[in-house]
Amino acid sequence: MSWLLPAIGLLSISIACHAAEGDSKLGAGLVNPGYHEKPDWFKQSFLDLQEDVEAAAGEGKRLLLYFHQDGCPYCAKLLRVVLRINGYYPPHLFETALDYVASHLEQKQSFKHYLADVAPVPSSGTLHQEESYLKYPLDLRSKTRDTDKPLLVLIEQKQCVACDELHDSILSDKAVRKSLKGFDIALVDAWSKKKLTTPDGQQVPATEWVDALNLYYFPAMVFFNGQGDEVFRTEAFLKTFHTHAAIDYVLQEKYRTQPSFQRYVRERAEHLETQGIKVELMK
Structure with a gap:
């Protein structure tokens, strides 16, 4: 370098x-x-x-x-x-x-x-689609999902070591999976030309929507509230503690009262430590 x-x-x-x-x-x-x-x-x-x-x-x-x-x-x-x-x-x-x-x-x-x-690197070469995720053809509008849950869109690609780690080591964590039950989850291939309906009702190829979102790093997690408005996103390498914090930040609507995610993370860590729970930021 x-x-x-x-x-x-x-x-x-x-x-x-x-x-x-x-x-x-x-x-x-x-x-x-x-x-x-x-x-x-x-x-x-x-x-x-x-x-x-x-x-x-x-x-x-x-x-x-x-x-x-x-x-x-x-x-x-x-x-x-x-x-x-x-x-x-x-x-x-x-x-x-x-x-x-x-x-x-x-x-x-x-x-x-x-x-x-x-920068291709060895990976599983597959998308980690789970049975509970929304199915194609994807319609991400809140009125078609028949729930009042917030929406989590996982934007990934097949050749992606970080995507493998996200699913194999982070989203598989018991506490994280419990929080994820509060979301409708959609998995989007960043390079797919299949059309989807975006939260605001546009019908476009998935890759064009990803470009419009200005996403460059995968996996990315983009969160939308029950009205279909984007409220938060992560687009960098995060370990379990910060990934779980991002999920709960949206699930509990903490962004409404604490606009700084960094401060929320610090307050969350301090709260856990007062309960005798050791916080491992990089695990």
Whole structure:
């Protein structure tokens, strides 16, 4: 990956959620809890982003913004293992994303198609359709589903290791499956040309709907309320705790009172720990 870095200037921006709310204390040496040392080649900036963009352009580079939060396990793994697009990407996918941006390929093809072309990895090669999922032809309108349940659309592809892991290791978890009973679930092939009816009533090929949703990473989970409005989505690599949190965030309609999913996750973890339940963020 190192040969890509000269083509991209990387700027780190901290999301100081904990400190802003005054619920964390500085540790020895006045260091925030969970602080992660950034590589010394990150740009030191006054956060005048227009100036940073111009400076990068003057050196033939592009500017990459890295948003992080102290205490975030995904941020720590990102710094230790790879260097996030929208969520944590495994190393081979992150390198592919850097290549896409550094080579100015966005004018030639979408990242979704570029990723499929250059980053195939061994996988089961099948979609994980379950008996309880909605059947084709898919009609995702709430009035045709005869329930008042929210809708979870799993958008996946056949050659997808992360999709395999999602079903084999995460959605198969007993507690997660219990929460999933509160949803109507549809599995959509990101590349399928079969037509479906979207929650807002459009009849389009599945792959065109996926493009319209601006999804680039699979598996993605897109949640809709009982009225057919999208209320939340995940489109990055998440382990069991965060996946379950996303499901309950929608199922319990916590997004209505807590618009910040990050804060909801932290509050959920703290609540579990007060009950003596150990929270494993990366399992």
